[in-house]
Amino acid sequence: MKPNLNSEIIAVIATNNEGIIYQFNEGAEILLGYSASEMIGLKTVNSFLVDKEVKKFKKDIALKYNSKDSDFDPYKLLAKYNGYDARECTIVKKDGATFISLSTLTPLINESGKNIGFIRIIKNITNQKHIEAELLRKNQVLNSAEKITMMGNWQWNLITNDVTWSSNLYNIFEVHPNKKLTYDTYFSFVHPDDKALVTNSVEKSLNDKFFYDLLHRIKTTSGKTKTIQLLGELITDKAGNIIEIIGTCQDVTEQRMAEIKFKGLLESAPDAMVIVNELGNIQLINKQAEKLFGYHAEELINQPVEILIPQRYSHHTTHRKTFFETPKTREMGEGKELYGINKKGKEIPIQISLSPLKTEEGLLVSAAIRDITFQKKAENKILQANENLELLANKLTSQNIQLADFAHITSHNLRAPVSNLNSLLDFYKAAKSEEERTILFDKFETVINHLTLTLNTLIEALKTKDGRSKPMELLSFNDVLNKTKEILSGQILKTNTKIVCDFSEKPNIKYNKVYLESIFLNLVSNAIKYKSKDRTPEIFIQSVVEDGIEKLKFKDNGLGINLERHGHKVFGLNKVFHRHPEAKGVGLFMTKVQVESMGGTISVESVVNEGSTFNINFNK
Incomplete structure (x- = not known):
């Protein structure tokens, strides 16, 4: 037969990280009324906790660790900070009865520092809570109760030195009612450690002609130590001489003990x-x-x-x-x-x-x-860490954008010169004279030089963060076009492409060199790539200034684009509108990104089988 429930029994319950119980000691069996076999591997601690208090526990943990996530797991958060939780809570036994417990929850950490579960220690404090409640109640009513049951009155005649006590005062001092009393009788009962206190207080009262309340201990006839409270009033004659002192004596031993206990509780508070x-x-x-x-x-x-x-x-x-x-x-x-x-x-x-x-x-x-100074410091460290992580994340995001931009520009802008080299190589193989081969070899050298310069320029461009922060310089549209024609010379020869330009109205522009060369290369190579089979490709490039806006127009006579069907995705990434082995859907997307990153806009007008015109506004 198991012993009765009492405050000395300790329940120890261990759970894994899923809350499943894997240890349930004998104390837990006694306190909760379950057997270990009923709980281990089958139940969680929530089976004997009150739902309302579980929610309060979650709220307290959120507040303690400043969690804003409504779906967080309080146990995981507690383990994360290697904290612990101690609180009073209600335990529901197997038979439905409840008791108040002191529950301490502590994470279990293995040698590697990993949380492997939790241990909960439960102690029945129902009796203790009743005692505390009773102590507080007594403390509230002690004064009125003791005034009725534990108080006596006294008179001290200073002329004769005789002392008179009420009957209850004899009971307090445990003195026979027939005993003759004097001041010395009273003083003989004063606790040895309090005699100096009493002597000084009485002398001060007599000197000042005002009775000072006096609290001190006495030793009764049976040897008991009591604490008494003396209140008094001095009576004088017509000359102002003190002839008598009357007052009350209250046994405040219990009250004093209660105060000591209360102060003890107060001092034991964390x-x-x-x-x-x-x-x-x-x-x-x-x-x-x-x-x-x-x-x-x-x-x-x-x-x-x-x-x-x-x-x-x-x-x-x-x-x-x-x-x-x-x-x-x-x-x-x-x-x-x-x-x-x-x-x-x-x-x-x-x-x-x-x-x-x-x-x-x-x-x-x-x-x-x-x-909560330590907690605030911890919170500030967490906030600072979050800010640092955010800055790092932003920096990494910016770097990733730069890398992606560089990768797209590099892969696309190098594809045209490489394709051009292949075209020149075909011409070189078909050449019938040494003079033709020499001319073509010079073109090889020019294209290769431009290819090397493009690579170096793109690498330098990677050092900046966005279009607006890239270096600006005064550029000649004619110089940029000539470089583009040299890079694409093989494709131009192969397709007999005719390129006409008019930069008379606006010959120069202050712009980022890498972007402007990329824009020219993309739009010219696209016009050649998507030429019509029925006519020789022609490209007309013009710079103008309209209403104070600097513009550049690229017009071709190629296949054109069905804007009714594809207009919403012309500049989308990986969007193609014609079947062509080299179509990647990157060039127009890059061109749009580059133009917009410099504060401009790009649009297109197109008719199927007639051609397209790309309009670039360099400033809005």
Whole structure:
């Protein structure tokens, strides 16, 4: 037979990363009422947790680690930061009964630093919670209860030194009612360690003619140590001489013990605790609060709580009054950054939980204050890391764009000269005289030189980030066309292409050399590539200035494009409109990107079997 449930039994439950239980100790069997065989490999911890509290756990973890993802796994997040979670929660036993537990959740990390699961330790604290609740209740009603049951009155005649006690006072001191009493009788019961305190207090009261309340210990006849509270009033004669002192004596032993326990609980709290009354004055603080704010308790007692709050929170007084009107346990400033200020004036990032505490003397508020400086530093490091990653990502993206741009330009712009070399090679093989071969060989040399220059220029272009940042220079349209004709000389000869130009209106332009040469090469080679079989290819290139806009027009008599069918994708990547073995759908896309990156636009007019005209506006 298993022992009865008690607070000494500890449940140890281990789960893997999927939440499946693989260890369920005997303590867990006793506390939860399940056998290990019922749980191991079959159940998760959620089977005995309350859904509402599981959601609260997830919310707390999100807040603790600043997670904005609504679908995050709190267990994985806890493991990521190698944290732990300790909280009070409700446990549902197999028979449906519940109890309050202290549950501690800790990630299991192997030697490689990898999370392999979690271990949960559960302790029944139901009795402890009942004791705590009872302690608080007693603390609230102790004053009124003891005034009725544990109080006596006394009189001290200073002329005769006789002392008179009420019957209940005899009970407090455990003295026989027939015993003759004097001041010395009372003083003989004073605790040895408190005799100096009592002597000094009485002498001060007599000298000042004002009775100072006195709290001290006594040793009763049976040897018990009690704590008593003395309140009194001095009576004088007409001459002002003190002739008698009357007062009350209250046995506050239990109250004192309760205060000691309460302070013990307060001191054992991991957070700084500050207790404030309805006026906003500090009534009690613990050592953690002293450490956090740098004050001694004596410096803060009865001081306004605003002494611990930066001046910019001037609205705090209004918020405090509102809380006292509708007190309830809650976290203060949820979703906001809160700060306290220490004795040296340094601001401290904090989290605050407020709890109301009703007493006979009025409503008190207990503030649990947690220093989150370390957490804020961690958050800032994460934010900084994210910013650095974002900068790196942007840099890599920019570099990838540059590489892609370079790859497209290189592969496409080198294809034309290579094709031209093949054409020249065909002419060279067909040449019948040495003179023809010499002329063709000179053309070989020219094309190869241009090819080398193009490669070097493209490599230099890779060093810039975008079209607007590329180097600009004054270029001659005629020079660019001549270079294009030299690069494409083989194809021009092979197709008998006629190229006519008119650059008289606008002979020069300030532009990026790589882009302008690429634009010419793409549009001229496209006109030759898509020539009509029925006529000799003709290309007319003209530069003009219309309405202040610099323009360049490329007109051909080739196959033309069905704009009704293909107009929306003329400049798309990998879009082709004619069957041709060298059609890749890259040239027009690159031309559009280059023109637009320099702040211009490009459009096309075309009629099938008549030809096309490409219009470039260099500025919008």
